[in-house]
Amino acid sequence: MSIMIEQNSGLTIVRILTDSVDALSAKEIEAAAGELRERTALDFGKVLFINSAGISALLKLVIEARKQGKKLYALNVTAHHRKVFEMVDMLRYMPLTTLEELQATTT
Amino acid sequence: MSIMIEQNSGLTIVRILTDSVDALSAKEIEAAAGELRERTALDFGKVLFINSAGISALLKLVIEARKQGKKLYALNVTAHHRKVFEMVDMLRYMPLTTLEELQATTT
């Protein structure tokens, strides 16, 4: 199992449990599309590697969130992955935040 | 740096910091031979891999401890490494113990 989903009122936390967001884990990550709440935060705390196949899976979540008018955030992103996300302009659609910040603004 | 040495009265703790006790880290592990106290405990808590080149380094510590009439112990050994140590009869010379047990019997 590559992800674990925690549902709170209006906030979904998708804990990515695999160390690699890549072609192998893409399907399981895309599956989070069915679990989006008002706001969904992807927790990258355990992730050591992300490649473009993994980014494609993340983009599918971005697309689904947009369709549903919901918001997507990223938690615990390493400096390297932040750089990669910036290269492909991902942070525009999945801004970095912290759990504290999200909880402080719980609706 | 592959090891960190903590000296207490009569007890040396050799923390093995490398994840692999192998040909590459052997020299640094052997260097602990100069730091043996009455009792010396090797802490394998961070060790994920041990091969025979690494065991050779550990045997050099056993030899040195014997020469000096000192005692050697192993801490935080995984089930797999315990099995390997048993295969080569290492535990006779470097018995498993815990820090609590060692401290309870501090001389």
Next chain:
Amino acid sequence: MMTEMNDIEINIPSDHVFERIVRDSAVVVARYLGFAEERTADLQLAVSEAVTNAIEHGNKGRIDVKVGVHFLLQHDRLAVRVIDQGGNAPADLTHQPAPHMEEKLAEDSPRGLGIFLIQQLVDGVELHSGEGRTEFTMWFNLKETPAEEIPPAAPGPGAHPPPGDEQSGEET
């Protein structure tokens, strides 16, 4: 002077599961060369992208067809050559524009970021494709050079372009 005595060669079946072998090997090579953590991560990602393309687009996921990867430790750079049995890579492959994310988000299955990422991460790329074989070579200068100072040099004598390649090499 080139030395190739430290070359590493890996051949894997065309299945994503084995891409990880190459990705992990890149870390060992980077450690050997004294790469910093960030540059190690760059190498790992670039290698992963090239191998993924070789598996998917070159060998079309046929598990019985191998992807070859050579780590060539040259005097002033690391070259990583990824070889597949496709020979169908487009000549302009190494000129990917920056992605238009809004366009990608209009697609069902947004892809097409791999080569762009490689271009951002490596000091040079070179493509030879044709006659049932694609060789995609990336290199990393060992002394880090600001991107604008990299000369548009011809590939060194260690680069061994295959006979009969249809496209000439170039740097990003």
Next chain:
Amino acid sequence: MMTEMNDIEINIPSDHVFERIVRDSAVVVARYLGFAEERTADLQLAVSEAVTNAIEHGNKGRIDVKVGVHFLLQHDRLAVRVIDQGGNAPADLTHQPAPHMEEKLAEDSPRGLGIFLIQQLVDGVELHSGEGRTEFTMWFNLKETPAEEIPPAAPGPGAHPPPGDEQSGEET
């Protein structure tokens, strides 16, 4: 029926630093085959020992001489073949007795545990050595069989003994 479509081949220079590439690859292969954690660790250790021997005793640490490693995913077993350019392995190599630790402790530099460990960890070994080439093959049955039930079978058709090998294969 043998299938070798999933074979993985790795060639590394004879330096201990690159042994790790093989060791890490073994983990990927073990995961692919669904090995449990303990058996994965066994595979990793056996492979590490064989590669270390090929580097040290076969190629004598000459970094410009390669050690070859083939992971052969056969229908009922994983074979790992380690190849060096020595050809000087003793015929009785695969009959190492249990170590006498007291004797080892009388030595300055206690060694000689590698082959013994391999024998404990794998389901079979096979050695071909001569004419400047040693092939040391270990295998792991995919269905775990208690050691005493393993038949002393001849190597399967996938084993490819090289022409002109001087020693015949055998199981532990």
